[in-house]
Amino acid sequence: MDLKNYLSKKKTVIDRALQSHFPEPVGLLSDIIKALQYSLFAGGKRLRPVLCMAGAEAVGGNGADVVPVACALELIHTFSLIHDDLPVMDDDDTRRGKPSNHRVFGEGLALLAGDGLMIDAFALITTAGLSPRISPENVLEVTGLIARAAGYQGMVGGQAVDIQSEGKTVGLSTVEFIHTRKTGALIAASVISGAILGNGDETQIMAVTSYGKKTGLAFQISDDILDIEGNSSMLGKKAGADRQKKKITYPSVVGLNKSKKIQADLVESAIESLEVFDNKADPLRHIARYIIDRKN
Amino acid sequence: MDLKNYLSKKKTVIDRALQSHFPEPVGLLSDIIKALQYSLFAGGKRLRPVLCMAGAEAVGGNGADVVPVACALELIHTFSLIHDDLPVMDDDDTRRGKPSNHRVFGEGLALLAGDGLMIDAFALITTAGLSPRISPENVLEVTGLIARAAGYQGMVGGQAVDIQSEGKTVGLSTVEFIHTRKTGALIAASVISGAILGNGDETQIMAVTSYGKKTGLAFQISDDILDIEGNSSMLGKKAGADRQKKKITYPSVVGLNKSKKIQADLVESAIESLEVFDNKADPLRHIARYIIDRKN
Numbered sequence: 106m107d108l109k110n111y112l113s114k115k116k117t118v119i120d121r122a123l124q125s126h127f128p129e130p131v132g133l134l135s136d137i138i139k140a141l142q143y144s145l146f147a148g149g150k151r152l153r154p155v156l157c158m159a160g161a162e163a164v165g166g167n168g169a170d171v172v173p174v175a176c177a178l179e180l181i182h183t184f185s186l187i188h189d190d191l192p193v194m195d196d197d198d199t200r201r202g203k204p205s206n207h208r209v210f211g212e213g214l215a216l217l218a219g220d221g222l223m224i225d226a227f228a229l230i231t232t233a234g235l236s237p238r239i240s241p242e243n244v245l246e247v248t249g250l251i252a253r254a255a256g257y258q259g260m261v262g263g264q265a266v267d268i269q270s271e272g273k274t275v276g277l278s279t280v281e282f283i284h285t286r287k288t289g290a291l292i293a294a295s296v297i298s299g300a301i302l303g304n305g306d307e308t309q310i311m312a313v314t315s316y317g318k319k320t321g322l323a324f325q326i327s328d329d330i331l332d333i334e335g336n337s338s339m340l341g342k343k344a345g346a347d348r349q350k351k352k353i354t355y356p357s358v359v360g361l362n363k364s365k366k367i368q369a370d371l372v373e374s375a376i377e378s379l380e381v382f383d384n385k386a387d388p389l390r391h392i393a394r395y396i397i398d399r400k401n
Numbered sequence: 402m403d404l405k406n407y408l409s410k411k412k413t414v415i416d417r418a419l420q421s422h423f424p425e426p427v428g429l430l431s432d433i434i435k436a437l438q439y440s441l442f443a444g445g446k447r448l449r450p451v452l453c454m455a456g457a458e459a460v461g462g463n464g465a466d467v468v469p470v471a472c473a474l475e476l477i478h479t480f481s482l483i484h485d486d487l488p489v490m491d492d493d494d495t496r497r498g499k500p501s502n503h504r505v506f507g508e509g510l511a512l513l514a515g516d517g518l519m520i521d522a523f524a525l526i527t528t529a530g531l532s533p534r535i536s537p538e539n540v541l542e543v544t545g546l547i548a549r550a551a552g553y554q555g556m557v558g559g560q561a562v563d564i565q566s567e568g569k570t571v572g573l574s575t576v577e578f579i580h581t582r583k584t585g586a587l588i589a590a591s592v593i594s595g596a597i598l599g600n601g602d603e604t605q606i607m608a609v610t611s612y613g614k615k616t617g618l619a620f621q622i623s624d625d626i627l628d629i630e631g632n633s634s635m636l637g638k639k640a641g642a643d644r645q646k647k648k649i650t651y652p653s654v655v656g657l658n659k660s661k662k663i664q665a666d667l668v669e670s671a672i673e674s675l676e677v678f679d680n681k682a683d684p685l686r687h688i689a690r691y692i693i694d695r696k697n
Binding site: 133134136137138141184188191193194211212213214216217218219220221222223224225226227228230231232234240241242244245246248249252253255256257258261262264265266268269279282 | 429430432433434437480484487489490507508509510512513514515516517518519520521522523524526527528530536537538540541542544545548549551552553554557558560561562564565575578
C-alpha cells in the first residue's frame with residue numbers, strides 16, 4: 106500500500122472537519138478563537154486522528170464514522186503542545202516552524218486557548234453518537250478512555266513528572282514511565298478508540314491496545330532521537346533542545362544505540378500484535394514502520 | 402425548609418465522593434495528585450454539585466444518581482480557579498484563605514493540576530452511565546452540555562474576554578457577556594444536567610434552564626458586590642481586588658445600587674421560572690435567595 110497517499114487522504118478529511126467545526130472569529134470571542142485556530146492549523150501531521158480512523162478500519166468499521174473523535178484527539182494533542190510551550194513549562198519559542206502560541210497571543214490567551222481546545226474536545230466526542238452505526242455506550246467508553254489517557258494519570262501526569270525530572274539522574278523505568286504517559290497514552294487511546302467505535306471484538310481491542318502502547322512509546326523515543334539527529338528546519342523546532350534543558354530522554358538514559366534498538370524492537374512487536382488482522386490493518390502496520398523513518 | 406441543613410448534607414455526600422475518587426498520592430505522580438487535591442479540598446461550598454443534585458430532585462429524580470456528574474462540575478470549577486489565579490491571569494496569591502495553588506506547588510505544576518482536574522472531570526462524568534436509572538444518551542447529552550458551558554464559548558471564553566477587557570470602558574452588554582460566560586454558564590449547566598439526568602421532561606428542562614441562567618448571572622454579580630462590601634477574612638481572598646485590577650464588574654459599569662437591583666430582579670425572576678414545580682424544587686428556590694444574602 107501507498108502510505109503517503111493514505112496519510113494525505115486522511116489528513117484532508119480531518120483538516121476539512123476541523124475547519125468546519127469552529128465558528129468565524131468575530132465578536133468578543135474572536136481573539137480566543139483565532140488563538141486556538143492558530144495552533145490547530147499550524148501544519149500538524151494529524152497522526153492521532155489517522156490512527157483513530159485506521160483503528161476503526163482495521164476492525165471492519167467505517168473511518169468516516171469516527172471523524173468527530175479523531176478530530177477531538179487532535180484538539181487534545183494541540184492543547185498539550187500550547188501548554189507545554191509556555192514559559193512555565195518547556196519555554197519554547199517555536200513550534201512547527203512558527204512562533205509558539207504564547208509568542209503570538211500572549212501567555213494568558215495561550216493558556217486559555219489550550220484550555221478551550223481541551224474542553225471542546227469532549228463536546229466534539231459526544232457528537233460521534235449521532236452516527237447510527239455508533240452506540241452511545243461505545244461513545245461513553247471512548248470518552249472515559251481518552252480522558253484517562255490525557256489526564257493526570259496519563260499525558261498530563263507524564264508531563265508533570267517530565268518537568269520535575271529535568272536535570273536529575275534517573276533509570277530506564279522512570280523514562281519509560283514518563284514517555285508511556287506524556288506521549289504513548291494518547292497515541293494508544295487514538296487507535297483503541299477507533300477500534301471500539303468500529304465495533305471491534307475483544308480480541309481485536311486487545312491487539313490494537315498492545316499495538317498502540319508499543320507504537321506510542323516508540324514514537325516518543327523517535328522524538329528523542331530526532332532531537333539529536335534531526336535538523337531544526339526539518340523539525341520546525343530547535344534541535345538539541347532536550348540536552349540543553351537536561352530533559353530525561355531514552356538517549357540520555359541508555360544511549361543513542363540502545364535507544365534505537367529498543368525503538369526498533371517496539372515497532373516489530375507492535376506489528377506482531379496485529380497478526381489477528383487481515384490486510385485491513387495494513388495502514389497500522391505501515392504507520393508503525395514510518396515512526397522509525399520519519400524526519401519530523 | 403432548612404437550607405443550611407440541606408447544603409450541609411449535600412456537601413458531605415460530595416466531599417466523601419470526591420475523597421474516594423482519587424488514589425493515594427504515592428509514586429512519581431504523587432506531586433500532581435497532591436497539587437490537585439490541595440485546591441479541591443480547600444473548603445469550597447460545592448454550590449455547583451448541590452445545584453446538580455437539587456436539579457435532579459426537582460424533576461423527581463434521585464440526587465444520589467447524579468453524584469459523579471456533580472463531582473465533575475466541582476473539578477471543572479476548581480480547575481478554573483487554579484488557572485485564574487496564575488500570574489499570567491488574575492495573579493492572586495490567596496484563595497479561600499489559603500495560598501493559591503501556584504504559590505504552594507509552583508506555576509508549572511499548578512497549570513498541570515488545573516489541566517488534570519479539567520480532563521478528569523470528563524472521565525468522571527462517564528461513570529454516571531453505570532447507574533441503571535440513567536441512560537447513556539442522557540450522559541452523552543450532559544457531557545456535551547457541560548463541555549460547551551465550560552469551553553471557549555462559555556467559561557473559558559468569558560475569562561478570555563474578562564482579562565482582555567481589564568482597564569477598558571465597556572457597556573452593560575459586555576459585562577453581561579462576560580459574566581454569563583465566566584460564571585453563569587457552568588452554574589446553569591449544573592442545574593440543567595441534574596434535571597436531564599433525573600429524566601425531567603421538556604417543560605421542566607426549559608424551566609431549570611431559565612432558572613440556571615438567571616441564578617448564575619446573579620451569583621457573579623454578588624461576587625462583584627462582595628468584592629466591594631465584603632471583608633477579606635470572610636471572603637478568603639483580598640477584597641477590593643477588582644477595582645485595583647480595573648476589572649469589568651457590574652458596579653464598575655452601572656454602579657452599586659443598580660447592580661443590586663439587577664441582581665434582586667434576576668433572583669426573583671429565577672424563582673418565578675420554577676412555578677411549574679412543586680415543593681421538590683424548594684431547595685432551588687432557597688439557593689437563589691441565598692445568593693443575595695451570602696457573605697463569601
